[in-house]
Amino acid sequence: MVRKLPSGRYQASYLDPNGLRINASATENGKPVPLTFLDKKTAEAWLSLRQTELIEQRWKPPAAREPDEILFSEYADRWLASRELSPRTRSEYRKVLDGVRLADFSGYTLDQISPAMIKRWWTAHDDGHPTARKKAYDLLHAILATASQQDEDTDAPPLITTNPARLSAKTKNRTPTSRPKGSIRPASLAELTKIMDEMPPRYAAMVLLAAWCAPRFGELTELRRRDLTINTDTEGNPVDGTLTITRAVVWPEPDTPVVKSPKSLAREVAIPPHILAPLLLHLDEYAAPGKDGLLFPAVESGGHMKHGALYKVFRRARQAAGRSDLRWHDLRHTGATLAAQAGATLAELMNRLGHSTVGAALIYQHAAAGRDAEIARRLSAIATNSPL
Incomplete structure (x- = not known):
């Protein structure tokens, strides 16, 4: 695969026999360093050489890189390749990684990305598209969270000591252009x-x-x-x-x-x-x-x-x-709220909506709290033997 970087240069990468994506690199002073190309044709020529090596079984994996030498873009590609995802989710993640927002981090190594840098990035991308910015941040957080954990299969140490993507809830929710959580109003x-x-x-x-x-x-x-x-x-x-x-x-x-x-x-x-x-x-x-x-x-x-x-x-x-x-999705919220108002129990709501956990279903039971006045009226009717 060849893609154009924000710098205008081209990056070449390929999948190794294990399905991991390998970005082009060269060796300087005995250490591998990222390699990019001035034009697309040169990048494609480099890929052709690697393909020949794979076909002729002459290919050797590149030398291991130190954590402070791994670019975010390189690690993000490896992270995505190693995930078991649905086709749609994989496609959406790929679009976010290739988009303009996360391109800000592509030229930095993992250890160069700091909480302050991410805070500046969050502020700079306050462009009236809060949902897109949040999706980009959530993906950034997930990738860096994996980099900050020990490898479960090889026991290799974390690549970074802590996850620098740790924006506070107050910062993330400071998006007046977005609809506040829980503000969905069902259709009457x-x-x-x-x-x-x-x-x-x-x-x-x-x-x-x-x-x-x-x-x-x-x-x-x-x-x-x-x-x-x-x-x-x-x-x-x-x-x-x-x-x-x-x-x-x-x-x-x-x-x-x-x-x-x-x-x-x-x-x-x-x-x-x-x-x-x-x-x-x-x-x-x-x-x-x-x-x-x-x-x-x-x-x-x-x-x-x-x-x-x-x-x-x-x-x-x-x-x-x-x-x-x-x-349109709010019609699903409307249906769930109507079911709760009709007296559906938590288990019945979970079955109706297909939820495997109680958290989401509880939202709709809370939405039915407006029935409390009607419940109170019925209680009085029972006490006074009045018609319901």
């Missing part, structure tokens, strides 16, 4: 109705499932006819139904959908009876044919729907409902 029933009315008919069932069964977007757009079970009575009226969620689609590259296990646990979700009839109508009108047909195929390709295609119509609908702040 009136707002959901308005959004459905404003969405094209083929998207109405998506809104219903997102708001009342709380799947993630990737889970929703991978649903197929066989994942939807609706039972009817003798007259053909829907009685009950379940949604089976065992897969999700991700997009590691813009035009490359990958079907994988869901981020949440696989699960079966009971469907509220009031949305069964609209779902049957959607099956007749818009779902792809066959048991493996997608419930929500893309309009033009018939394949998996992309996030951007949905937002073209969702933005207008949420604006009409007076909720320009509402993200």
